[in-house]
Amino acid sequence: MLKKFMRGNRKEEAALTAMHEHLDLLCAAGHTLTELLTSNAKDLVEKIFDLEREGDTARRRVLSIIFEGAFLPYLRPNLCRFVELVDEAFDTVEDTARYYDLIALHPSITEECRRIASFNQQMCEILILAFELAVRGEDIREQVLAIRILEKRVDDLKGDIYQKIHEVPVADFWQGKFYADFLQSLTAFSDLIEDASDALYVLTVSFR
Amino acid sequence: MWRIAGGLFLGWSLGANHSANIFGTAVASGLVRFSRAVWLTAAYVVLGAVLEGTKCMATYSKLAALHADAAFALTVSTAVTMTGLTRAGVPASTSQALVGAIIGWSLLNASPDFGQLSRIVVCWLLTPVAAMVSSAVLHRGLERLVVERIRSFSARNRFFLVGVLLTGCYAAYGLGANSVANVTGVYVTAGLLRDDMGALLGGLSIATGILTYSRRVMLTVGKGIVPLDPFSAMVVVLAEAATLHLFTQLRVPVSSSQAVVGAVLGVGVAKDLKTINARTVLKIAFGWVLTPVGAGALALGAHAVMNALRL
Numbered sequence: 001m002l003k004k005f006m007r008g009n010r011k012e013e014a015a016l017t018a019m020h021e022h023l024d025l026l027c028a029a030g031h032t033l034t035e036l037l038t039s040n041a042k043d044l045v046e047k048i049f050d051l052e053r054e055g056d057t058a059r060r061r062v063l064s065i066i067f068e069g070a071f072l073p074y075l076r077p078n079l080c081r082f083v084e085l086v087d088e089a090f091d092t093v094e095d096t097a098r099y100y101d102l103i104a105l106h107p108s109i110t111e112e113c114r115r116i117a118s119f120n121q122q123m124c125e126i127l128i129l130a131f132e133l134a135v136r137g138e139d140i141r142e143q144v145l146a147i148r149i150l151e152k153r154v155d156d157l158k159g160d161i162y163q164k165i166h167e168v169p170v171a172d173f174w175q176g177k178f179y180a181d182f183l184q185s186l187t188a189f190s191d192l193i194e195d196a197s198d199a200l201y202v203l204t205v206s207f208r
Numbered sequence: 209m210w211r212i213a214g215g216l217f218l219g220w221s222l223g224a225n226h227s228a229n230i231f232g233t234a235v236a237s238g239l240v241r242f243s244r245a246v247w248l249t250a251a252y253v254v255l256g257a258v259l260e261g262t263k264c265m266a267t268y269s270k271l272a273a274l275h276a277d278a279a280f281a282l283t284v285s286t287a288v289t290m291t292g293l294t295r296a297g298v299p300a301s302t303s304q305a306l307v308g309a310i311i312g313w314s315l316l317n318a319s320p321d322f323g324q325l326s327r328i329v330v331c332w333l334l335t336p337v338a339a340m341v342s343s344a345v346l347h348r349g350l351e352r353l354v355v356e357r358i359r360s361f362s363a364r365n366r367f368f369l370v371g372v373l374l375t376g377c378y379a380a381y382g383l384g385a386n387s388v389a390n391v392t393g394v395y396v397t398a399g400l401l402r403d404d405m406g407a408l409l410g411g412l413s414i415a416t417g418i419l420t421y422s423r424r425v426m427l428t429v430g431k432g433i434v435p436l437d438p439f440s441a442m443v444v445v446l447a448e449a450a451t452l453h454l455f456t457q458l459r460v461p462v463s464s465s466q467a468v469v470g471a472v473l474g475v476g477v478a479k480d481l482k483t484i485n486a487r488t489v490l491k492i493a494f495g496w497v498l499t500p501v502g503a504g505a506l507a508l509g510a511h512a513v514m515n516a517l518r519l
Contacts, residue, residue, distance in 0.1 A: 012361065012365055072239060
């Protein structure tokens with residue numbers, strides 16, 4: 001009976017389930033983006049848009065449950081920050097897909113972009129693992145460190161792309177802008193996932 | 209019977225002020241709704257006053273013989289001292305003010321029982337010490353035995369939520385049991401009230417203060433204590449409750465504010481000694497000396513004036 005009592009009330013469980021769902025959708029979007037960059041199947045862009053819409057619904061559900069009174073008040077700002085960062089990451093995946101649809105990726109940077117998308121996907125999977133561990137009250141330092149290492153690799157690849165970008169021919173201003181925006185959103189994802197993992201770590205520390 | 213109004217007023221102000229020590233943090237942080245906090249506090253204060261409030265009343269009767277006019281003058285002197293010190297921002301204790309007033313009053317024509325006084329003073333000194341020790345022990349003990357074992361987000365969330373409510377109710381019970389003697393104890397000593405009636409009326413007057421005028425103090429004190437994490441805040445309230453209950457069993461009214469200060473220091477000791485601000489501690493200690501001396505001087509003055517006017 002004590003275990004049942006300490007398991008917490010339905011609001012907290014519902015919020016955590018919705019947060020997990022939000023992360024799962026992000027991971028699915030990341031996986032789809034990797035597939036898109038690998039196979040160049042443009043119909044996957046629509047799938048990413050759909051996933052982003054579902055993600056928005058999950059985010060709204062989490063926030064409304066938290067504002068209805070789930071969790072101790074001092075935890076709520078950190079929880080909301082985590083959810084917002086995940087949602088911002090979701091937006092960058094959507095933007096990346098949208099800009100990719102508008103450009104033709106040059107072969108000189110294709111491999112780097114695919115590797116970045118793959119790292120982004122791995123970071124998502126580690127973030128889900130970190131979230132599951134954090135919810136169980138376990139240490140997530142290793143996962144946070146792994147995310148930081150991957151983010152550093154993405155930064156290195158971003159540097160490589162900027163070295164080669166001068167060789168990429170651009171037809172007009174808009175083509176150049178979409179290229180720049182595509183690269184910007186592709187590489188911003190890792191920063192947001194790193195921030196989300198830091199927010200999750202702060203959350204676990206403040207709950208000790 | 210109109211003289212009892214002084215005591216009831218003192219009870220009302222005690223309730224309005226001291227309820228902040230119980231659910232202040234929880235209300236200010238949004239953990240417990242204000243209405244739920246005040247109703248729980250009021251109910252448990254009355255329960256504590258009725259069940260165990262009479263234990264501390266005999267202490268005042270042993271301190272000095274008092275008549276009905278004296279009882280009225282003493283409660284008014286205490287209320288004035290408390291108001292002055294509260295306005296000056298010095299943490300003050302109702303029980304210290306009242307004992308100081310009784311001693312000041314009885315210096316003129318009756319000799320106070322200094323043996324009883326020394327027992328009370330020892331208990332005053334021991335109040336923050338007991339709260340500090342119990343808070344440090346509870347903090348370390350509960351952390352190792354309970355908190356570290358409850359790891360999941362929801363379970364820990366639930367533990368803090370229920371813990372805050374339970375410790376708050378216990379603290380309210382302790383406040384009622386220990387503080388009601390401050391409100392109507394002198395009237396029981398003066399023979400104006402039976403002790404069970406004194407406990408009930410005193411408890412109700414404290415509850416009225418809690419229900420009608422505690423919001424502002426509760427939010428002010430609560431926001432001042434918010435930097436404490438929920439576990440430490442819960443331990444502080446539990447240590448305060450245990451200390452008040454302990455001294456109720458020893459039949460000595462002590463200060464809930466001093467118990468809270470001691471308990472906060474105990475959490476500081478358990479976590480890191482560097483967190484303790486020596487200047488603040490000295491300011492609080494200054495208030496502990498000033499309260500009985502100020503109330504005593506006021507009661508002595510009142511007595512001298514009443515004698516001169518042959519009242």
